[in-house]
Amino acid sequence: xxxxxxxxxxxxxxxxxxxxxxxxxxxxxxxxxxxxxxxxxxxxxxxxxxxxxxxxxxxxxxxxxxxxxxxxxxxxxxxxxxxxxxxxxxxxxxxxxxxxxxxxxxxxxxxxxxxxxxxxxxxxxxxxxxxxxxxxxxxxxxxxxxxxxxxxxxxxxxxxxxxxxxxxxxxxxxxxxxxxxxxxxxxxxxxxxxxxxxxxxxxxxxxxxxxxxxxxxxxxxxxxxxxxxxxxxxxxxxxxxxxxxxxx
Amino acid sequence: xxxxxxxxxxxxxxxxxxxxxxxxxxxxxxxxxxxxxxxxxxxxxxxxxxxxxxxxxxxxxxxxxxxxxxxxxxxxxxxxxxxxxxxxxxxxxxxxxxxxxxxxxxxxxxxxxxxxxxxxxxxxxxxxxxxxxxxxxxxxxxxxxxxxxxxxxxxxxxxxxxxxxxxxxxxxxxxxxxxxxxxxxxxxxxxxxxxxxxxxxxxxxxxxxxxxxxxxxxxxxxxxxxxxxxxxxxxxxxxxxxxxxxxxxxxxxxxxxxxxxxxxxxxxxxxxxxxxxxxxxxxxxxxxxxxxxxxxxxxxxxxxxxxxxxxxxxxxxxx
Numbered sequence: 001x002x003x004x005x006x007x008x009x010x011x012x013x014x015x016x017x018x019x020x021x022x023x024x025x026x027x028x029x030x031x032x033x034x035x036x037x038x039x040x041x042x043x044x045x046x047x048x049x050x051x052x053x054x055x056x057x058x059x060x061x062x063x064x065x066x067x068x069x070x071x072x073x074x075x076x077x078x079x080x081x082x083x084x085x086x087x088x089x090x091x092x093x094x095x096x097x098x099x100x101x102x103x104x105x106x107x108x109x110x111x112x113x114x115x116x117x118x119x120x121x122x123x124x125x126x127x128x129x130x131x132x133x134x135x136x137x138x139x140x141x142x143x144x145x146x147x148x149x150x151x152x153x154x155x156x157x158x159x160x161x162x163x164x165x166x167x168x169x170x171x172x173x174x175x176x177x178x179x180x181x182x183x184x185x186x187x188x189x190x191x192x193x194x195x196x197x198x199x200x201x202x203x204x205x206x207x208x209x210x211x212x213x214x215x216x217x218x219x220x221x222x223x224x225x226x227x228x229x230x231x232x233x234x235x236x237x238x239x240x241x242x243x244x245x246x247x248x
Numbered sequence: 249x250x251x252x253x254x255x256x257x258x259x260x261x262x263x264x265x266x267x268x269x270x271x272x273x274x275x276x277x278x279x280x281x282x283x284x285x286x287x288x289x290x291x292x293x294x295x296x297x298x299x300x301x302x303x304x305x306x307x308x309x310x311x312x313x314x315x316x317x318x319x320x321x322x323x324x325x326x327x328x329x330x331x332x333x334x335x336x337x338x339x340x341x342x343x344x345x346x347x348x349x350x351x352x353x354x355x356x357x358x359x360x361x362x363x364x365x366x367x368x369x370x371x372x373x374x375x376x377x378x379x380x381x382x383x384x385x386x387x388x389x390x391x392x393x394x395x396x397x398x399x400x401x402x403x404x405x406x407x408x409x410x411x412x413x414x415x416x417x418x419x420x421x422x423x424x425x426x427x428x429x430x431x432x433x434x435x436x437x438x439x440x441x442x443x444x445x446x447x448x449x450x451x452x453x454x455x456x457x458x459x460x461x462x463x464x465x466x467x468x469x470x471x472x473x474x475x476x477x478x479x480x481x482x483x484x485x486x487x488x489x490x491x492x493x494x495x496x497x498x499x500x501x502x503x504x505x506x507x508x509x510x511x512x513x514x515x516x517x518x519x520x521x522x523x524x525x526x527x528x529x530x531x532x533x534x535x536x537x538x539x540x541x542x543x544x545x546x547x548x549x550x551x552x553x554x555x556x557x558x559x560x561x562x563x564x565x566x567x
Contacts, residue, residue, distance in 0.1 A: 039337045080449055097440060
């Protein structure tokens with residue numbers, strides 16, 4: 001489906017630093033994400049994984065460094081502009097629009113994320129919406145209030161809403177936290193199928209088996225610094241990763 | 249959807265026709281005097297809900313916008329003897345600018361901080377007007393009504409009809425927003441601002457737009473009040489009661505639907521008018537307080553929420 005002809009990265013993070021008062025959450029982070037890559041991001045609690053995601057998606061302003069997405073410097077862009085450029089995310093703790101149904105949640109993305117202002121007929125938008133929901137296995141929940149969903153359904157809805165923005169880069173922030181093992185497999189399969197469609201995915205995850213199975217490449221953060229980056233096997237074999245993350 | 253719109257606009261035309269007919273048939277001025285106030289509160293509540301209801305930004309500055317409307321009319325009348333239509337249009341423009349300025353200054357604040365900033369705005373503007381001699385200053389200013397235009401017999405009847413037009417304008421705008429992309433975006437940012445932003449919703453721009461539209465309509469609603477009372481003074485034009493009453497009306501009616509503030513304003517406005525005549529105007533505030541407490545406890549989503557809940561449970565009962 002996709003042909004990465006050039007070696008130009010999809011996302012280039014250069015010398016990124018984020019401080020909260022005197023605390024340095026991210027310290028000079030440099031990483032390139034290639035088009036079509038399945039990128040795993042691991043690290044102990046408080047190591048800066050979600051902070052990094054927030055800097056990429058625009059929720060946080062950074063002190064120093066740049067974020068370049070598809071050859072465009074997006075460091076100073078508002079989050080909604082980044083979404084329109086093709087960066088979508090899910091949240092560690094699901095953040096559905098609670099007053100809406102599942103379908104309406106996705107409709108917000110369809111209404112706003114294209115940003116082109118082109119008029120798309122309602123019937124066609126409904127088709128797009130239903131095809132996304134079907135792919136996520138949520139078609140029967142389309143008209144159910146977002147407050148009535150189970151944990152795994154909420155996770156899927158967040159991914160569906162992110163997909164409805166037609167992203168080129170999808171960031172999944174612990175989409176499997178708190179799920180049963182069969183549910184983890186379900187979500188993992190979903191993310192795999194999205195990756196097969198050519199969407200670049202950054203996955204933050206604590207469930208080691210899942211993130212190892214998923215990733216082409218992995219990166220481990222500790223105290224805001226990259227301590228290892230490479231294939232899953234390389235990263236897991238790294239002495240510092242084992243010390244920092246696995247506690248051995 | 250379009251059938252709904254058809255019904256809505258037929259309803260609006262019937263309402264305006266009835267209002268016009270009233271002015272031709274009823275000779276007594278009192279009903280118009282009383283109904284004018286109710287209509288005015290419908291416009292204020294509906295406009296308030298565009299920001300306070302759809303976006304969830306509780307604005308305590310209703311009296312600032314209302315008062316600015318009054319004084320825009322006073323100023324234009326004194327300077328140039330501007331006709332009523334010009335007074336209202338100018339007030340709308342002033343309200344839009346004020347909404348824009350308020351939005352720029354405060355929209356990055358959330359929740360209670362925004363609300364406090366809107367109270368501050370009211371006080372700042374009231375103080376400025378109080379110290380502006382040209383338009384009466386603290387003592388207020390008297391105004392002589394110009395001759396009334398046909399087909400109306402008295403100025404109050406005309407003001408009543410003009411306010412009815414503003415009601416249709418405000419409700420039409422609010423209803424359009426609710427059903428449009430803008431309404432969906434506002435609803436999303438009310439639920440979760442960060443999630444909305446990350447779903448592509450330009451939250452700051454939408455909030456600004458809501459603030460501008462809401463401000464323009466509230467200011468426009470205030471403009472005819474100068475001629476209605478033939479008198480204006482800062483402490484009554486900027487009275488905090490407007491803010492509190494409008495808030496109560498919107499919350500009691502329910503803010504999730506455009507009809508909520510309409511129902512709330514009619515219910516509360518009528519009650520207040522009846523009480524003013526039968527008991528005293530002081531009892532108004534007591535009733536307002538009691539009703540607000542009752543609704544916050546028993547029906548936090550207002551009358552509209554109550555109706556929805558009843559319908560919902562009936563549907564489940566059938567299924």
